[in-house]
Amino acid sequence: MESRQVKTGTQKKGVIWKRARKSHKGKQDPVIREKKQADLDMLELAAAAGEIDLKYLDESGFCAWSEPGYTYYQRGEQKHLEQTKRRGRRLSIIGFFQPLISFIYGLVIGGVGRKSYIQMMEYEALDTQKVGRIRVIVQDNGPIHRCQQVQQLWSKWEQMGLYMFFLSAYCSQMNPIELEWQHLKKDELCGQIFDDELDLAYAVMDGVKARGEKGNYSTQRIKFDSNRSG
Numbered sequence: 001m002e003s004r005q006v007k008t009g010t011q012k013k014g015v016i017w018k019r020a021r022k023s024h025k026g027k028q029d030p031v032i033r034e035k036k037q038a039d040l041d042m043l044e045l046a047a048a049a050g051e052i053d054l055k056y057l058d059e060s061g062f063c064a065w066s067e068p069g070y071t072y073y074q075r076g077e078q079k080h081l082e083q084t085k086r087r088g089r090r091l092s093i094i095g096f097f098q099p100l101i102s103f104i105y106g107l108v109i110g111g112v113g114r115k116s117y118i119q120m121m122e123y124e125a126l127d128t129q130k131v132g133r134i135r136v137i138v139q140d141n142g143p144i145h146r147c148q149q150v151q152q153l154w155s156k157w158e159q160m161g162l163y164m165f166f167l168s169a170y171c172s173q174m175n176p177i178e179l180e181w182q183h184l185k186k187d188e189l190c191g192q193i194f195d196d197e198l199d200l201a202y203a204v205m206d207g208v209k210a211r212g213e214k215g216n217y218s219t220q221r222i223k224f225d226s227n228r229s230g
C-alpha cells in the first residue's frame with residue numbers, strides 16, 4: 001500500500017498535498033495593502049469585542065463539469081469522469097460570510113449582476129437596521145460593487161447602519177470567504193459531473209450546508225426575485 005504510506009509519511013512531517021493558487025502579489029500596491037490591512041485588523045478587533053458586525057462578501061461560480069481533483073491511486077489505476085452530453089450554464093453564487101456565525105448566500109444562473117447584488121445588500125441593510133448595530137461589509141472592487149446605481153444607495157444603507165469596506169486591488173487573500181469557496185469546490189464538489197444546472201444547484205446547497213456544519217456556523221439561502229436576477 002505504497003500510496004497510503006506516502007500519504008501518512010508526509011502528514012507526519014506536516015506536509016499535505018494541496019493545489020497551489022495563482023498569486024497577484026506582483027500587482028499589489030504594498031503601501032495601500034498595508035494601510036488596508038491595518039484598518040481591517042481594527043475592524044476585526046471591534047467585531048471580536050461585539051461592537052460591530054463584520055461580514056465578508058464575494059462571488060464565485062460553478063460548472064456542471066467540475067475539474068478532476070488530485071488524489072492518491074494505486075499504480076496502474078486512474079479515475080475517469082464521464083461527461084454529460086451538454087456542459088450546461090454556469091451557476092454563480094454571492095455570499096456574506098461571518099466566521100463562526102453565519103453564511104448568507106444566493107444562487108443565480110449565469111453571472112451575478114448588479115440587481116442580484118443590490119437585492120442581497122438590501123436584505124443586509126434591513127437586517128442591520130433590525131439588529132440595531134453597525135455592520136461592515138468587506139469586499140473587493142468588482143464593477144458591480146462600485147457601479148453608479150450601487151453608489152447612489154450607499155448613503156441610504158449607511159443611514160440604516162450598513163457600511164462598505166473595500167480591499168486594496170489584487171488582495172483577494174485578505175478576504176476569508178475565498179477559502180470557503182476553495183473548500184466548497186475542492187472538498188464538497190470536486191470530481192463530480194452533474195446532469196443539469198438544477199442538480200448542480202442542489203449539490204452547491206448541500207456543499208454549503210456541509211461547510212456550515214464543519215465550520216459551526218449557520219447557513220441561509222436568499223431566493224432572488226425572478227425579475228431582479230440580472
